[in-house]
Amino acid sequence: MSQSYDVIVIGGGPGGYVAAIRAAQLGLKTAVVEREHLGGICLNWGCIPTKALLRSAEVYRLAQDGARYGVTVTEPGFDAARIVARSREAAGRLNAGVGFLLKKNKIDVIWGEARLGSKGEVQVGAPTKPAVTPQLPAPKTPLGEGAYQAKHIIVATGARPRVLPGLEPDGRLVWTYFDALKPERFPKSLLVVGAGAIGVEFASFYRTFGVEVTLVEALPQILAAEDAEIAAFARKSFEKQGIVIETATTVVGLEKKADGVVVTLKGADGGTRTLEVERALSAAGVVANIENLGLEALGVALERGVIKTDGLGRTNVPGVYAIGDVAGGPMLAHKAEHEGVACVEAIAGLPAHPLDKSLVPGCTYCHPQVASIGLTEEKAKAAGYEVRVGRFPYLGNGKAIALGEPEGLVKTIFDAKTGRLLGAHLVGAEATELIQGFVIAMNLETTEEELMQTIFPHPTLSETMHESVLNAFGRAIHI
Incomplete structure (x- = not known):
């Protein structure tokens, strides 16, 4: 199958679907290629479901504290399965909403895995992962494997969890945030490796429900991107809640047991100690999805593991653009959305303002x-x-x-x-x-x-x- 578009967006996450909608609003014939789920990591496995989990934690925390507000509450409990189910329901609802918006704007959804071919060509093959959500076809005919043409191709393939040597996830004892979002049960103890936004949010969530949480960070400060005074204030609060925090500390060994792991921690002084926990969560950031896209063959410049762009998403290859996580930090959904709009408006010839990264806000939804x-x-x-x-x-x-x-x-x-x-x-x-x-x-x-x-x-x-x-x-x- 061969079909031509003004714009093809590779990736249906926040940057990709927003860019596609803005392109359609400007009268450009547009398609989105998605291999797994509309809404990307943010809607399905990141921003939205984690906030649903944290809302459950907030409600539980308030229920426990009811007496302070003069509200009589019998001993509060929680249903871990229902907490997880509610989180998945929130993700599913928004996922379906993205499908509706694409259909409303007459944007074709091409299901499959994309690769850049010759100039102006996108080759779509069978996805290596089955779609997590129902496929939402284009308004007339479902589209899938084939070669598609476009004057402008926007790469918005996002990022995935970083895997640290020795902390390779297995989905049972060693988690990524995907696993932490949908546990079969809450563990009694949890080691969180990485005290950035992801690690801190999960530490806060699990601690609220009584899990013994140890938060380990290789840098001297938790929330390294934040002002030192604010990070110190947050740390003091977390420790009051019972989270054990060890900075300037790394994991140098991990041994799996039947239903837990024994980790070896190395401190700033070079000394080591062991810690036994039921589960370990690797939350040491993300890496851009730049592999198997055909970037090298076209000569698209890469820099420090991401696609090199100017402030309007343009790469060094005419007609090829990149936005969102795959184009570098800060790796945040709202940054991706803003980049997508600016990129498309520049393509359409409108006055467009390059992204000023100093004006991108950061938010961490811990307590x-x-x-x-x-x-x-x-x-x-x-x-x-x-x-x-x-x-x-x-x-x-x-x-x-x-x-x-x-x-x-x-x-x-x-x-x-x-x-x-x-x-x-x-x-x-x-x-x-x-x-x-x-x-x-x-x-x-x-x-x-x-x-x-x-x-x-x-x-x-x-x-x-x-x-x-x-x-x-x-x-x-x-x-």
């Missing part, structure tokens, strides 16, 4: 939540800025006290000379929702004076943001 945008204090100083730093604790906020969530901190970093907001960092309740206010401010190049003159509603957690700005300039009211 307490962590969110940030822009430079950390350390990086701002390293870049040569004279900084003014504002801090405001949740403990001084009326809404946080009323919610029973007084544990948190908002930190803002300004250029002392110009008043420019360089970075904002939050840890505490609803931090992942609050961060958008600072995202908008930085995108609009808002000054400290404008932020100080802005009226924040009372009583809200957002007042902590205002007070942090005021504090940076010696004007905080409530501390």
Whole structure:
């Protein structure tokens, strides 16, 4: 079968399907090639199902704490199977929603595994994995194996869990996050290797349900991408919850038992010790899916394991583009979506703005939540800025006290000379929702004076943001 398109997108994840929809909106004949499931890792095995799990943890935590709120609750329990099932239902619902949106926008879905052929050609073969979700055909005729032509080909193949030597997952004793999302039962003890967003979220989830969690990180700081002060605050909170955290520590050995593993840990001082746990979760990041795409044959430039692009998704080969995780970090769904729209608008000849990675917010949905945008204090100083730093604790906020969530901190970093907001960092309740206010401010190049003159509603957690700005300039009211 041979069919021609203006745009073919390889990969139906957040970057891919958003790019396809925007292309269709601009009148471009568009197809998406997907080998496994629409919505990609984010909707099916990442962002959405993990948040569903964490919501169950939040409800359980509140139920346990009911007496503090004057609510009488009999001894709360939980159904692990139902918690997992609800998570999968959320993923399935959104997966079906993506299919509906593609059909609504008259975008063909080509089921199979794609490979770049000669210039402007995409060869689609049988998928190496069966589709997890029902295949959603194109409006008229289901499409599959064959050769397809396109003026513009966008590679949006995403990423997969990084496999560390000696920690190769087996789906039973050694997990990736895929396995951690759908356990047959909750283990009594769990080792989480890697204290980035993925590792911290799973550590938080499992600890809430009583699992003995040890979190190991090779770097000196958990949440290495975050401001050191915020990461230290989060660490203290996690440890209060009973999570054992070992930084500057690596796993140098693993022995499998009948229903558990014995790991050998090496600390910063070079000393080693063993730890026995029921399950080990490898959460040491992800790697881009660049293999078996035919990139090398076309001469598409690669750099540090990802496809090299400019700020608009263009590679060094005309007509070939890359967006999302496969084009490099930050490997976040919202970054992929933004790149997809910018890439397609550039293809269509519209004014398009290259992605500014310094304005990509990061969110971690642990308890307490962590969110940030822009430079950390350390990086701002390293870049040569004279900084003014504002801090405001949740403990001084009326809404946080009323919610029973007084544990948190908002930190803002300004250029002392110009008043420019360089970075904002939050840890505490609803931090992942609050961060958008600072995202908008930085995108609009808002000054400290404008932020100080802005009226924040009372009583809200957002007042902590205002007070942090005021504090940076010696004007905080409530501390």
